[in-house]
Amino acid sequence: MSHHKLLILKGMDFSGNLSCLSNDLRYVEWERYPFKCLPSSFEPCQLVELILRHSSIKYLWKDKKYLFNLRTLDMSYSKNLRKMPNFEGVRNLERLSFEGCVKLVQIDPTIGVLRKLVFLNLKDCKNLVSIPDNICLISLECLNLSGCRKLFNLRHSSISENASHSQSTMSSILKWTKFRFHSFKPSAHKYLASCLLDSLLQLSCLHKLDISFCGLSQLPNVIGCLRLLEELNLGGNNFVTLPSMCDLSKLVYLNLEHCKMLEYLPRLPFPMTISHDLRINDIDMTDFWRRVGLIIFNCPKLGENESCSSMAFSWMTQLIHARQQSSTASFHEIIDIVIPGSEIPIWFDNKSDGDSIRMDLSPIIHDNGNYFGGIACCAVFSVAPVDPITATDARRPDIELCISNSKTNLRWYAIIPVILERRLIEVKSDHICLIYFPIESFFHILKWIDVTLSHLDDFKMKVRTKNGECINLEVQNCGYHWVYKQDHATLQKLLFGNGR
Numbered sequence: 001m002s003h004h005k006l007l008i009l010k011g012m013d014f015s016g017n018l019s020c021l022s023n024d025l026r027y028v029e030w031e032r033y034p035f036k037c038l039p040s041s042f043e044p045c046q047l048v049e050l051i052l053r054h055s056s057i058k059y060l061w062k063d064k065k066y067l068f069n070l071r072t073l074d075m076s077y078s079k080n081l082r083k084m085p086n087f088e089g090v091r092n093l094e095r096l097s098f099e100g101c102v103k104l105v106q107i108d109p110t111i112g113v114l115r116k117l118v119f120l121n122l123k124d125c126k127n128l129v130s131i132p133d134n135i136c137l138i139s140l141e142c143l144n145l146s147g148c149r150k151l152f153n154l155r156h157s158s159i160s161e162n163a164s165h166s167q168s169t170m171s172s173i174l175k176w177t178k179f180r181f182h183s184f185k186p187s188a189h190k191y192l193a194s195c196l197l198d199s200l201l202q203l204s205c206l207h208k209l210d211i212s213f214c215g216l217s218q219l220p221n222v223i224g225c226l227r228l229l230e231e232l233n234l235g236g237n238n239f240v241t242l243p244s245m246c247d248l249s250k251l252v253y254l255n256l257e258h259c260k261m262l263e264y265l266p267r268l269p270f271p272m273t274i275s276h277d278l279r280i281n282d283i284d285m286t287d288f289w290r291r292v293g294l295i296i297f298n299c300p301k302l303g304e305n306e307s308c309s310s311m312a313f314s315w316m317t318q319l320i321h322a323r324q325q326s327s328t329a330s331f332h333e334i335i336d337i338v339i340p341g342s343e344i345p346i347w348f349d350n351k352s353d354g355d356s357i358r359m360d361l362s363p364i365i366h367d368n369g370n371y372f373g374g375i376a377c378c379a380v381f382s383v384a385p386v387d388p389i390t391a392t393d394a395r396r397p398d399i400e401l402c403i404s405n406s407k408t409n410l411r412w413y414a415i416i417p418v419i420l421e422r423r424l425i426e427v428k429s430d431h432i433c434l435i436y437f438p439i440e441s442f443f444h445i446l447k448w449i450d451v452t453l454s455h456l457d458d459f460k461m462k463v464r465t466k467n468g469e470c471i472n473l474e475v476q477n478c479g480y481h482w483v484y485k486q487d488h489a490t491l492q493k494l495l496f497g498n499g500r
Contacts, residue, residue, distance in 0.1 A: 005046075026069075033057060036080070045069065053077055060085040068092055076100055076121070084108040097121040099144070106130045115139060123147055123210070142208040146233065149215045212236045212255065219243060235259060235295070235419070242266035252292035252319060255417075256299060257338075258424050263301045265311055268294075270318050292319055293336035297418040298383070300427050302340060309432075312339045320436060324373060324485065334437055336417055341432035344378050344479050351479035355379075356462040359403075361446070363482055364439065365456060373485040374438045377401060377478075379463040383420065384428035384472040396421055397467045399475075401435060403445055404462065407455040412445045416463075420471055430476075433463075436483070 004022045010031040018035050021028075025044045033055035043065065049072040058080050066089035073093060075081055077100040087093065087110040096114070098104060099121045109132040111117075117137050122128060124147040131151065145151065207228055213236035223232075224247035231253040234242070239259055244267040245251060251269050256262060294312055302308055319335050344351055350360070364372050381399065397420045404411035416433050437445070446453060463475045 028052075030055070037061060043067075048072070050074070056080055059083045064089040071095065073097070079103060084111070086110050088113055090114075092116055094139075095119040098125055099123040100125070102126050104128055107132055112136070118142065120144070126150065139205065141205055141228075143206060144208075144210040145214060146210045146212040147214070149213070152214050152216060207231070207250075209233070213258075224248060236424075240264075245269055252322075253294075255295040257295050257297040257418055259299050260426075261301060262299045265296070265302070265308060268311060268315050292333055294339070295336065295417060296339045297431060298424060298429060299340070300429060308339055309341060312337050313345070316434070316436065320373065320483070323438065334414065334435060334441065337432075337434040337436075338416065338418055339432055340429065342380060342430040342476075344380055344432070344477055345434075348376070348378055348479040348481045350481065351477060353477050355464060355475035355478060356460055357478055357480065359459040359461055359480065361456045361459060364442075365453065367439075371484055371486075372439050372482055374436055374483045375442050376434060376436045376481045376483055377461060378432065378434045378480065379416075379478040380430065380432055380476045381463070382428060382430045382472075382474050382476060383425055385425050386422060386472050397465055397471050397473065399433070399473070400464050400466055401433075402462045402464060403449060404460055405449045405455055406458045406460070408450050408458075410449045412449055420473070422471055425471060428472075 003024050005024055005026045007021070007025055007027070008029045010029075014034045018039055019041070020039050021042045021044070023042065023044045024046065026046050027049050028044075028047065029049070029051040031053055033052045036056060036058045038057075038061055040062070045067065047067050047070050050067075050070060051072070051074040053074060053076045055075065055078040057075070057078050059082065060075070064086045068089070068091065070090045070093060072095040073090070074095070074097045076097050078098075079100070079102055081098070081101045082103050082105075084098070084104065084107055086108060091113050093114050094116050096117060096119065100123070102125065104125050105127055106129065107122075111132060114137060116139050118139050119142040120137070120140060121142075121144045123144045126147060127150060128148050129150045205228060206226055208231040209226070209229060210231075210233040212233045216234075216237040217239065219234065219239060219242055221243040223243055224245060226248065228250060229248050230250050232245075232248075232251060233253075233255040235255045235257040237259055238261050240261050241264045242256075242262070245254070246267050246269050248269050254268070256265075294315055296302065296308065296312070316335060316337050323333065323335075350357065364375075379399075379401065399416040399418065399420070400413040401416060402411050402413040414435065416435070418431075446459070449459070450456075461478065461480060463478050465473050465475075
C-alpha cells in the first residue's frame with residue numbers, strides 16, 4: 001500500500017494497531033474506521049478528501065497536520081469524537097461535516113482560518129454548547145445547526161444565564177456570516193429574537209440555513225436581510241408567529257413542519273428566478289433531484305384554512321413561473337407543497353379515491369415541449385398517533401409517490417419530504433401533498449421506467465407508505481393535472497384556486 005492513491009474501505013473488521021498509511025493517498029473513505037486517531041506518520045500532502053463516517057476516532061490528530069490540498073473532511077456520526085482537529089494546516093477546506101458527533105462540546109477556534117469554507121454541517125451535535133467568537137467565515141454558504149438545542153438553551157441555567165448564553169451563541173454565528181450587531185443587556189434576551197440584532201452593515205453570503213429543532217421561540221425581522229438565502233428550514237421550533245419574508249427574493253424552499261405553536265404564516269416573497277448553482281450542489285452533495293417548495297406539516301394551530309391554501313398555491317404558481325423564466329434552472333428541480341387540507345384541489349381533472357390512479361399520457365406524448373410545462377401530482381393523506389404500548393420500534397416511515405409500469409416492472413419514486421417520527425405526531429391531521437414535475441423531469445422518469453415508451457397504457461401513479469408500522473397513516477385519494485406553459489386560466493386557479 002506504500003504508493004496507493006485511493007483507499008475505500010466499507011463493511012470490514014479490523015483488529016490490532018494501525019502503524020502507517022500511504023502518504024501518496026489522495027482520497028480516503030474508510031467507513032467505521034476502528035482506531036482512536038490517525039497514525040502520527042500519516043502526512044499525505046496530496047490528500048483531497050478524507051471521509052471517516054461512523055469512525056471510532058476520539059481525536060483526529062495531535063497539534064497540526066499540514067494538508068493544504070484537503071478540500072473535504074467528513075467525520076459524521078463519529079460518536080466518540082470529543083475534540084475537533086486544529087485547522088491551521090488545512091486552510092483550504094471547503095466542506096466540513098461533524099453531523100451526529102454527539103460528544104463534541106465545542107468547536108476548535110482555529111476554524112476561523114478556513115476562509116474558503118462553503119459548507120458546514122453540525123446537525124445533531126446535541127452536546128455542542130459553545131462556538132468560537134471573533135471569527136469570520138467569509139465564504140460560508142450552507143450552515144446546518146439542526147438539533148443543536150444546547151447552543152440556544154442551557155436547561156439548567158438561570159433565565160439570565162440562559163439568555164446571555166443564547167446571545168453569545170447568536171453573536172458568534174452572526175460574526176461567522178459577516179453580520180454586525182449592537183450589545184444589549186442579557187436580561188433583555190430571553191429568546192433568539194433578541195439575540196439576532198437589528199443593525200446590519202453587511203449581508204450574509206448564506207444560501208442555505210437549517211436551524212430546525214433548536215427549541216427556538218422567536219425569529220426577528222432581520223431574517224429578511226439574508227438576501228441571498230434560497231433554502232430555510234425552521235421546522236420543529238416553538239414559533240407562534242414569524243416575521244415577513246417578502247425581502248427574501250431568492251427564497252425557493254421554506255420548511256415549517258412540526259412548528260406546533262405556529263398560528264400565523266409569514267408573508268412570502270415572489271421569487272423572480274430560480275437559479276441552479278452546480279458548484280453549490282456539488283459541495284453540498286445534495287440529491288440529484290433538487291427540490292423547492294413549501295412544507296407546512298403537523299402545525300395543528302394553523303388548522304385547515306383558506307389563507308394557508310391560497311398562500312401555498314400562490315407561491316407554487318410563482319415558483320413555476322420563475323422556473324419557466326429562468327435560463328439557469330435545472331430540469332431536475334421538483335416543487336413540493338405540503339399543507340393542511342382534506343380535499344384534492346378542484347382544478348385537478350384526474351382524480352381517484354384511494355392511493356393509486358392510472359395515468360393517461362396521450363396528451364403529452366407527441367407534444368415535444370411545445371405546450372405542456374409540467375405535471376402536478378397530488379395526494380390527500382391523514383396521520384394519527386399510535387398507542388406507544390402496541391407500536392413497534394421500526395425504522396422511521398416515509399410516504400412515497402411512485403410512478404410504475406406493469407409491463408416493464410420498473411418504478412420510480414419520490415419521498416414526500418416530511419418527518420414522520422412517532423414522537424412528533426400527537427394529534428390526527430389531514431394534509432395535501434402536491435408535487436410539480438417540470439415536463440423534462442417527467443419525461444426523464446418515464447424513459448427510465450420504459451425506455452422506448454411503448455407501454456403507455458400501463459403507467460400508474462401510487463402513493464404508499466414505507467416502514468409504516470409505527471404510525472397510523474392513510475392515503476385517502478390522489479390525482480394529477482397537466483399544466484400548460486401558457487395556461488393563464490390554470491395559473492389563476494393555482495393562484496386564487498380555492499384549492500378545495
